[in-house]
Amino acid sequence: MTTGQKLRFWISERIVMIIAVAVLLYLFLPVAYTFAFSFNNYRKSNIAWNPEGSPTLKHWQDPCGVEGICESLGTSIRVGFIATLAATILGTMLAFALVRHKFKGRGAGNMLVFIPMATPEIVLGASLLTIFVQGFTRIGLKLGFWTIVLAHIMFCLSFVVVTVKARLQSLDPRLEEAAEDLYADARSTFWRVTFPLVLPGIVSAALLSFSLSFDDFIITNFVSGNESTFPKFVYVSYLRGIPAQANVIGFSMFVIAVLLVVVGQVIGSRRRSPSS
């Protein structure tokens, strides 16, 4: 084999992996940019790199140094938590009903869950805005924190149902029969067998909910009134120039999330391996 042939063979063996890594780099490129520009000593807007005085740590030392940025971050986190909690509970209940029970209108129920996912966010946002403005204001609901929460619960709900449903459907029903055979009544079968086995699905659903809610801009923009979330803060300040503090916070969220996922996976694999 000549060197050229060897090289060709080496590449063809790994071509898929090479493309995959290239795609991953592509996914990370903007993140790297965001990170780099958090050290930019810019003057007016954080678009072009200013070689004078860069890199600087000043934005990292003062992440809340721009008016409203940390408030909006706090709002995003609070909305995310409440919406996730509610959507996970409601969605899990729905998933159980849709998978485990036969009742009239099961098809309609599945449809009702599916259609919001097939509706573009802008349509959801627009419809929610119309009803909030033209209907709910009459009962005293103003656009703001709670309208964001209500809307987020709605669009996270379908994703929770789909995720938990998939997990439930792949659960071997014989496991529950085995529990019943081993003297567990309906209640302990549920809490000792069904629930622990579905839990990973519920946890993924909750994580999905939180990230969808935390990163949502389009629906939030419609229903938020004067309240600001972190994505909205970034979008609104785009015209005036985004402060590098946004890069600091955006990148930190990325690091925190990665750490959480890594820690979660390590704990998960510890649990799975024998303790002896």
Add this chain to the structure above:
Amino acid sequence: MTALAHIGSTGAGAQTPGGPAPEPTKKGGITAYLLLLPGVLWLLVFFVAPMAQLAAVSLQSQFPGYPGYYYRDVNFGSYVTAMTEYLPQFGRSLLFAGSATLLAFVLAYPLAYAMAFKAGKWRGLMMICVIAPFFTSFILRTIAWRQILADEGPVVGALKWLHVMPSSGRITETGFAVVAGLTYNFLPFMVLPIYASLERADPKIIEAGGDLYANGLTTFRRVTLPMSMPGVLAGTLLTFIPAAGDYVNAELLGSDSTKMVGNVIESQFFKVLGGFPVAAALSFTLMAVILALVFVYVRRYGTEELL
């Protein structure tokens, strides 16, 4: 976000020996309705009712001479305006979203394939890499793309240096930039479901396919691709639908001539006095078109499980 991976799964369940799996469903009963009640109520109040309201708004008429004031009516005028004045934006939305979906598929498949069959111990790490960019706000990442693709940015610079691009050429403010942004933003939604369906596929079956067809490409077309079809289906929907309704990419990366229907809806709602009915009509048309496409698509390529 890992949960997205489940969306591609058909939930058919592991095939275990032991004859037909016992039917896990219980007959109706009060429990079913109690479990359903809160969620269904929520969707009725915050999805169905707003949609109905939006439908009503789209049919409203304006008080002549009082912009911004409407009365209840059954007036299809807004739909006519929507479909005549904004047809280009409509077409562009579908075209951009379709292109982005196709591109995302082309990029996502090798990645998902590598994760499922080639990655070995790196699988977990690759999974994290796919999900992680999500946590940097997508608006920040889109703005980063604007910087990367900017006239003074590295991509344009390199292309000009290579003489691939004329010195007056640019990427931002073109349809290409918008499609690139859409592709980028929704790529993970394509990767994860495909990965999930490939992961559940038995590599032995693919090997057997390799024996049967010998040719790698035929194996892919006859065995691998059909097995990942539920994931491809879910992935294309999860990419196409939000892309078709998006306006942030067109706003941040495009120009006036690359506006999509989302931009029109947004500006009719927020920037045009009396624009509500037209915006509502546009929203409805968009949703109807998307639902129609989705249903045709799902019918054509199977998996009722999705519904």
Add this chain to the structure above:
Amino acid sequence: MGIFSKSSGAFRDAKGDLILENVTKSFATFTAVDDLSLTVPRGSFFALLGPSGCGKTTTLRMVAGLEQPTAGRIKIGSTDLTGSRPYERPVNTVFQSYALFPHLTVRDNVAFGPKRRGSADPVGEANTTLELVQLSHLADRKPTQLSGGQQQRVAVARALVNHPEVLLLDEPLGALDLKLRREMQVELKRIQMEVGLTFVHVTHDQEEAMTMADTVAVMNLGKIEQMGAPEVLYDLPRTKFVANFLGQSNMLHGTVQGIDGDFTVIGAGDHKVKVRTSRMAPGEGGEAIFGIRPEKTRVHDEAPSATLAGASLGPGTLLDVSFTGVATQYLVDVPGVGRWAVYEQNLDLDRISNKPGDQVWISWNPGHAFGVRS
């Protein structure tokens, strides 16, 4: 023993034989189990044998309470269990796919039953039972980290630990390779002797059923075809299905032509064969099938003497001879009868002079023949 002392009020602490009375199970239009009655004596090893889809699992599920019969009653001793929930029955199941709880360790899997029953020392009971199945060293593993055979033993332990009155095993060895299967058969038999419980063992492996069980019931299309000790079932099948399902049989389809002393004569065309009347399946005249096991027959180069009338056939054409060491198998085509197999022990090596294509006769001891009705 006091094991069930803390059990819930609904628990039925029944003791005695397992009795199924006219049990029927229908799914929509399909009848999986059809008017089945049987009694399994307390402490016996009972095997339910039948082809795939004949209703074995369904029968077990009804005994376990996972399925309710459409009609009929299920009892242990004098206690009627029909209609009660699985957790109310002193019955445990080793599932066909094991159904081990993937989120629990082996020890917790085994301790699951004792905990639910409110045992004072569930972990201790689990450890004792794990010792019985020789798995103590793997108690802290998760089921997915075990081999098939080990998983199978956990499934047995998880059921046994409850000291049920009846233990149901649904093809527990089906997923194992042949060697492990033989080992586990011995192991299961040892455990059954040791604990002295009633075992109802489902299988479609006839050899497994015959080596392990005190009583074998052959099931087909939702009905019990025949039930009895393995050697009785083999020696004297009562239906054509049993004759073919348990081992192999040479058959002659004909009509009953009369009685000759102790024998009944069955004829088909020019052929006449005889069966001891006491070895004929009950029934009147008409059509009947004559049967004889291949190992009870011999091959001859010449026409047998007249003394063997009714206990021989021929001439036929030898189709195939295969030498297997201990024995030689012949396949003979007898015109008007069909293909018969002959297994001869190789006690006398000179005799393998026959070649395919030769003309041969077959004979047997008439006392070994049996007759079933068609």
